[in-house]
Amino acid sequence: MNEKAVVILSGGLDSTTCMGIAADKGYEIYALTFDYGQRHRHEVEHAKRVAQFYGVKQHRIVKLDFLRQIGGSALTDPEMEVPTEGVTDDIPVTYVPGRNLIFLSLATSYAEVVGARTIFIGVSAVDYSGYPDCRPEFIASMNETIRRVTKTSQQERPIVIEAPLVHLSKADTIRLGTRLGVPYHLTTSCYQGQSPACGVCDSCRLRLKGFAEAGVEDPIPYVTRQPS
Amino acid sequence: MNEKAVVILSGGLDSTTCMGIAADKGYEIYALTFDYGQRHRHEVEHAKRVAQFYGVKQHRIVKLDFLRQIGGSALTDPEMEVPTEGVTDDIPVTYVPGRNLIFLSLATSYAEVVGARTIFIGVSAVDYSGYPDCRPEFIASMNETIRRVTKTSQQERPIVIEAPLVHLSKADTIRLGTRLGVPYHLTTSCYQGQSPACGVCDSCRLRLKGFAEAGVEDPIPYVTRQPS
Numbered sequence: 145m146n147e148k149a150v151v152i153l154s155g156g157l158d159s160t161t162c163m164g165i166a167a168d169k170g171y172e173i174y175a176l177t178f179d180y181g182q183r184h185r186h187e188v189e190h191a192k193r194v195a196q197f198y199g200v201k202q203h204r205i206v207k208l209d210f211l212r213q214i215g216g217s218a219l220t221d222p223e224m225e226v227p228t229e230g231v232t233d234d235i236p237v238t239y240v241p242g243r244n245l246i247f248l249s250l251a252t253s254y255a256e257v258v259g260a261r262t263i264f265i266g267v268s269a270v271d272y273s274g275y276p277d278c279r280p281e282f283i284a285s286m287n288e289t290i291r292r293v294t295k296t297s298q299q300e301r302p303i304v305i306e307a308p309l310v311h312l313s314k315a316d317t318i319r320l321g322t323r324l325g326v327p328y329h330l331t332t333s334c335y336q337g338q339s340p341a342c343g344v345c346d347s348c349r350l351r352l353k354g355f356a357e358a359g360v361e362d363p364i365p366y367v368t369r370q371p372s
Numbered sequence: 373m374n375e376k377a378v379v380i381l382s383g384g385l386d387s388t389t390c391m392g393i394a395a396d397k398g399y400e401i402y403a404l405t406f407d408y409g410q411r412h413r414h415e416v417e418h419a420k421r422v423a424q425f426y427g428v429k430q431h432r433i434v435k436l437d438f439l440r441q442i443g444g445s446a447l448t449d450p451e452m453e454v455p456t457e458g459v460t461d462d463i464p465v466t467y468v469p470g471r472n473l474i475f476l477s478l479a480t481s482y483a484e485v486v487g488a489r490t491i492f493i494g495v496s497a498v499d500y501s502g503y504p505d506c507r508p509e510f511i512a513s514m515n516e517t518i519r520r521v522t523k524t525s526q527q528e529r530p531i532v533i534e535a536p537l538v539h540l541s542k543a544d545t546i547r548l549g550t551r552l553g554v555p556y557h558l559t560t561s562c563y564q565g566q567s568p569a570c571g572v573c574d575s576c577r578l579r580l581k582g583f584a585e586a587g588v589e590d591p592i593p594y595v596t597r598q599p600s
Binding site for chain 1 (some may be wrong): 383402432435437438439441442444468469470471472474476477478480481482484486504505509510512514515516518520521522546600
């Protein structure tokens, strides 16, 4: 029997690359997608197609209305606008407070119940939007917290978060994914939730820059292709 | 303007005592209750009454169907039975994997959005059910993780979890709460979700033992009052 892994799958470029990595390593995959009232919730449909592509064992879609209810981010609050002027050095208004903390907490519970010992998450601290919950220090600390909280802490193998893209640039991620046959045509990245993608939000800009640097054609349609 | 605090409120004895402590310290309270498909979800109604008693600024009730969907605990899986034979040394089947990790993650997000810097949680590692997510090592590690993940990590005051009951016995908690005028008549503890309370599940047993040791009359009705 194959080892099991939980893969946090948004339907975007990075998490879909993680699916490719987990599949390449032979894991039986339990995909976990969050429907948290994000402006770009069409990504949930993309996640379904990606999960189907990889023939996952189970795909759970978790509704988290709470994040929309409390707002506080341009991704969940319809009153706030998504910036389209380019990536800056500050933590942007698209940051959803504690999002990956919440996602990884729920993934830990899921992993413990299905008997997975590995959780994949596609965070990267290179070519990213400056979100604090994408940094390697956060992942390391979260691993420590998980080790203390789960039942398995008394056993030999704790649940461990793997963030295989954390030190990769977007271009490196795309090169790796392309080698692994990752279906980028099924993914979406646009924060504005547009199809064709807007091409000007931070997420579209970072994606386009990555494909350009990798020398690979981005297979999805755009309204406009802005350099980052 | 008063300082704000998020209080995780189940409607049970410990979290209601935390409400009393937060109120006594003068915090403006943002109560957070989780409806996660627990067998004893009548506690949500008790939480509402407690929140009303304390005149909280806001009371959010978060639906988390996911925990019920994945099961894995006697508290969320109707197929599993709640033990009634007494408290043992093992992690019991009523443990909900990662429950406090999930609750604190969502509380962190809530605190960040409303501008609270303190989160109260009523965990105790004395007279408890052996859950790993109630131990002080977990709280300390979670505080470290929160410090790394939240926006406020760059500012002076990070969000901090306070677990004022973590080293208190149940009797000490009840003595403290009684001094603070905590409305224990509004609370419930029964894992079986019964009213009158069953008196024989771990949670009823620990509560009854605590009141007996504190020399205080437990104001709620029981089917039977078993010594722990």
